[in-house]
Amino acid sequence: MPDNAPRTIVPLAIAPALLHWYDHNARDLPWRARPGSNAPDPYRVWLSEVMLQQTQVASVIPYFDKFTRAWPTVEALAASEDADLMAAWAGLGYYARARNLLACAREVARRGEFPDTEAGLRELPGVGGYTAAAIAAIAFGRRAVVVDANVERVVSRLFALEEALPGAKARIYALTDTITPELRSGDFAQAMMDLGSGICTARSPKCLLCPLRAHCAGFAGGTPERFPIKSAKPPKPQRHGTMFWLERDGRVLLVRRPDKGLLGGMRALPTGPWADSPPRLEGAPAAAGWQLLDEQVSHGFTHFNLDVALAAATIAAHAGAALPGEWWPVADLESAGLPTVFAKAARTFRRRLCAQ
DNA sequence: GACCCGTGGGG
């Protein structure tokens, strides 16, 4: 071990150094209490934490602003229509979060307030271990051990943890417990995330700017970017599908996807099955003179990549009345709240069908 | 524990 290595990590020295740094370097984010104001609004903390699950701050901010303008309180959100909320969430991803968000808002509105303990929060739909701890600490001033991907990375480096994720999660939680202060654990958690986001980054960490450098075994060892060690991931399979553009009198047929599963509950273009090989016109919403475009759309999901063929047809204004779905004005598709893969396909359809 | 579930940014 190099001469500059700390002989032992001193857990109690970490929080004061980090909180001092945070007091001078905290990011100004819309869900954080402004200096001099009261404690943050639990509704805004909860909403931001759900939006931030596996999603970066820059992606969340416009959605957070839109949601808090449309629904300023949890009671207002609880009174919203499912379709309005799902459409507002479109593009943010992980759509089960939106379904759970509404269920949670209705539960909280029925109770009259948010639970103010970690265990109580953990019972809410869409609130897991991380989110319950974060809300308890940030909104209610409870001492809680908050572990997200930032904390996993920072702690792995602080302790030069050789055990690989995800197996190391229990060990990381225990180590985080040893450095979490009794007071200001909410600020401590947010400070860890700001540090992970801006300094202790996954690649090329900025150790010379780090307030915890003197306490970091990873830095002392010379290769902090080696941590956290992760087990290898299997490759993503390639799948294929077809989307159908059925137009009638200036409108296009949209359907609602089943509540469970991929893109559950979202508006969508009709699709056939998603299979290992191109399913061609299988699953078309109607018998029609389908024309295959000579252009495809590709999209990556969490666990597979998708290539989509595009089939278009036009039917007469008096036809297709019995088809399930909505005939949506083509000129107003942006307001339909389509998930990104369908928005991509719709843009391609419109470009190719109008440009000929 | 394994698997499912989106999206956009950055190297």
Add this chain to the structure above:
DNA sequence: TCCCCAAGGGT
């Protein structure tokens, strides 16, 4: 271009 990654939760 491609791969990695992110303020995780549900089943």
